[in-house]
Amino acid sequence: MKMLIAKCYEEGIIPEKFRHGEWVVEGGIRLFEVKPGLDTLVTAWLKERTVTVIFQGEARDLPLRTREDLVRAYENGWYRERIFDRSIKRGRIHGKGPNVLSYVAKSREVAQWMIAKGEDKVTICGIEYGMMFKPWLTKAELEERRRLExxxxxxxxxxxxxxxxxxxxxxxxxxxxxxxxxxxxxxxxxxxxxxxxxxxxxxxxxxxxxxxxxxxxxxxxxxxxxxxxxxxxxxxxxxxxxxxxxxxxxxxxGEVQQEQQPNRGARENTFGTSRRGEGDGSLNRGIWAAAREVHPSASGHSEPSSSSQGNQSRSLVQQPQGTLNAAATVVQQQQQGTWIQQHPALLPLVGGMHPDAFQWQALYQTLNQDPRFSGWLAGANGAMVPPCDYPYSGGQFINPPGGCY
Structure with a gap:
């Protein structure tokens, strides 16, 4: 029977053709009553394997999917720190409330270790997400505990x-x-x-x-x-x-009715931004990346996957002296006769100049300083600064000097 229970909670396989109880009528209500001995076995199995996880701090107001990713990132930490070997698979998660979920471990040792630890945290992108670990209790046990208190x-x-x-x-x-x-x-x-x-x-x-x-x-x-x-x-x-x-x-x-919005579940901080994590995609992406299953390499270390495929060019970052840090640097590489340019993020207007025009100015200066290119640049002069009133449209210049942008 314990094997059937384990298959249900570990693999999601529910036994077929198995009678769990019978229908009865109590107080005029028809309900399904589970066999007493069977329910005792299921409850005992869950108590051995299940941990109640309570999220605190920055993790308190995250959506359920992101909280699940935090648990997966925490599991990855076990493998990196060799707390458990890789024969221990990921546990199953069951959401219970705004900042609470149940974690069904794949082994009794994992559940006991988490409860003994009491609390821990996961640090992702410099932000600490706290978690508390408590023994799993049935609804009746929770009510009894509250009554005793x-x-x-x-x-x-x-x-x-x-x-x-x-x-x-x-x-x-x-x-x-x-x-x-x-x-x-x-x-x-x-x-x-x-x-x-x-x-x-x-x-x-x-x-x-x-x-x-x-x-x-x-x-x-x-x-x-x-x-x-x-x-x-x-x-x-x-x-x-x-x-x-x-x-x-x-x-x-009257005030409460006006304040109620369709998205009233999302809490807001002092600045009026959502605190559940939906608005900050970068943080959620960082948590999602940390939650991905770790695949060890031959040396025993995890290897991040790369999005580069085939003959895609890599951006080269080079900052020559005498140029502005904000300017884009262009470096000629003898590979398939291509130009490789590192584009920085868009900048605010500099001296009333569009940021791309500002970058073109620095690019022009850089090419002028190279004797290989200065000969075919219009009005080549190493000290010359090109004008910045070139027509600009949709991320590119129209008819730049020399026609070779």
């Missing part, structure tokens, strides 16, 4: 704390409500630190002494009123704030 702990959150008062908030909470077990960092994402709301875990007895608002007086007589929320505080799913529900009259009902 609710029974043993009580949390409070100080909302929109003024900067001047922030240093004193924990003392206010502990002296008024009860002993603070843990002060939770004010940000979920370490790459975006902020000071705003402060959350604390208190002893269970503190729930009876909870206060929704408490005043604090400073040296100059200034008084601030700090509002607090807990698990029992009403929460509005419309405006995402406390002290009322969506069924009540939300003060921001």
């Amino acid at each position: 609710d029974d043993s702990k009580f949390w409070v959150m100080a909302l929109r704390v003024p900067l001047r008062v922030m240093f004193h908030v924990e003392s206010i909470v502990e002296t008024a409500m009860g002993r603070v077990i843990k002060a939770i960092p004010p940000e979920l994402d370490k790459t975006r630190p902020k000071l705003m709301n402060l959350k604390f875990e208190l002893v269970r007895e503190a729930e009876e002494r909870f206060e929704e608002e408490m005043p604090i007086k400073l040296d100059d007589g200034e008084i601030h009123y700090i509002k607090f929320a807990c698990k029992n505080t009403p929460w509005c799913d419309t405006c995402h704030w406390y002290f009322h529900t969506a069924m009540e009259d939300c003060p921001r009902q």
Whole structure:
């Protein structure tokens, strides 16, 4: 039976002609009930092989496909660092939420190693993408864990704390409500630190002494009123704030409807650009390239694939002295009688001149300095600077001097 389960989760092969349970009616609802012993075997197998991966930092808001590529890049790191040999194949991925997915490893040793490590990061193009590794739990186990935490702990959150008062908030909470077990960092994402709301875990007895608002007086007589929320505080799913529900009259009902856009799932940063990675193709391409399966060469090192085919010419970069760095450099190569030119990226206007005209000027100077070509250039003179009012159209010059552009 374990072999059939492994084939399902490792190779995607579901056994045929196998009866997994029977249909029953409970509470007027017809449902399929899995055999108790069979479900126990499947759950035990998944617990041995499955790891819950939680993405943090820059990886938190990436789309699912890009997060999958991050895991593949992480797998490639195992082979490069020889943590696991190549007999360990890639695991399977199952998306679970905005920043969570399940990773089904191909061996129990891999899953145990990831859980023991706890957290790790992948660095691509100079950007660090953090990941946390947790044991996989069933839905019932997650709910039970939350229930136990609710029974043993009580949390409070100080909302929109003024900067001047922030240093004193924990003392206010502990002296008024009860002993603070843990002060939770004010940000979920370490790459975006902020000071705003402060959350604390208190002893269970503190729930009876909870206060929704408490005043604090400073040296100059200034008084601030700090509002607090807990698990029992009403929460509005419309405006995402406390002290009322969506069924009540939300003060921001009209504003929220105007702000909602078709692409509301993509978060934006301070500059108004998307943070899910769709807008930055270069970063996604870097992650995709790092995720490609590593193919070792004869020397044991991976070899990047090349896009050059056949007799395609390679660009030669050469910067002669006396020319501007921004200019394109042309070098004659005795290969199939071709010219090879390295074109830099388009530049901003230089002195009101189009960037291509600016490059043509530098090219003209370079050729003039070579005695082999100066004889057939119009008005050849090594110190001469050609005029820059040549007609320009669609990436090429019309009738350049000498007709040999």
